[in-house]
Amino acid sequence: MLHLAGKLAPQSKLSLVSGPALQMQRELQWLRYIFVGVEEVKKFVPPSYWEFLDNADRPPHVVFTEEHDKLKTGGEKWMKDTSNSCTIAAALIATIAFAAAITVPGGNDEQSGLPIFSGNNIGFIIFAISNAASLFASSTSPLVFLSVLTSHHAEEDFLHALPSSLIL
Numbered sequence: 001m002l003h004l005a006g007k008l009a010p011q012s013k014l015s016l017v018s019g020p021a022l023q024m025q026r027e028l029q030w031l032r033y034i035f036v037g038v039e040e041v042k043k044f045v046p047p048s049y050w051e052f053l054d055n056a057d058r059p060p061h062v063v064f065t066e067e068h069d070k071l072k073t074g075g076e077k078w079m080k081d082t083s084n085s086c087t088i089a090a091a092l093i094a095t096i097a098f099a100a101a102i103t104v105p106g107g108n109d110e111q112s113g114l115p116i117f118s119g120n121n122i123g124f125i126i127f128a129i130s131n132a133a134s135l136f137a138s139s140t141s142p143l144v145f146l147s148v149l150t151s152h153h154a155e156e157d158f159l160h161a162l163p164s165s166l167i168l
Contacts (some may be wrong), residue, residue, distance in 0.1 A: 019082075020074035027071065031064055083148040090141035097138040101131050 017026050053059055058066070105127065106116040117124040 020071055020078045021076075024068065024071050024075040027064075027068055079148055083145045087142050087145040087149070090138060090145060094135070094138040094142060097131070097135045101135045 017023050104115040105124075108114065109116055115124065
């Protein structure tokens with residue numbers, strides 16, 4: 001019974017979630033649900049059965065790893081491709097945000113050298129704060145995407161770490 005939980009879901013079930021990485025996450029959630037969370041399964045299956053071997057001398061967790069190898073490889077490729085694309089877009093946005101941060105709207109006063117709109121103008125203060133926030137956010141995103149590119153992509157990473165880092 002536990003070996004069946006390690007089998008790859010049918011394509012009709014996998015296609016409910018887009019992207020191989022998120023499909024792998026769903027499969028890991030299902031496996032964790034079966035092996036850890038279901039009290040009914042624990043009632044009917046003795047602890048010694050959790051490591052029983054199938055006809056090919058494989059325990060249930062090895063069946064899962066072998067059955068999901070192509071999905072894991074596809075998930076790695078999807079994560080890297082998505083991260084590459086997002087890194088390029090984030091770097092371009094960071095460049096624009098940096099240019100906006102060092103350019104003072106309205107120019108500087110020739111006498112004092114201060115920005116023309118800086119005197120008690122609430123709009124200028126809001127602009128400066130939002131500009132600083134956008135520069136911070138846009139310079140942080142390429143770093144997050146680079147961390148996805150350089151991560152290990154282990155089977156367990158697809159459960160929480162990799163999908164959540166792409167969502168950020």
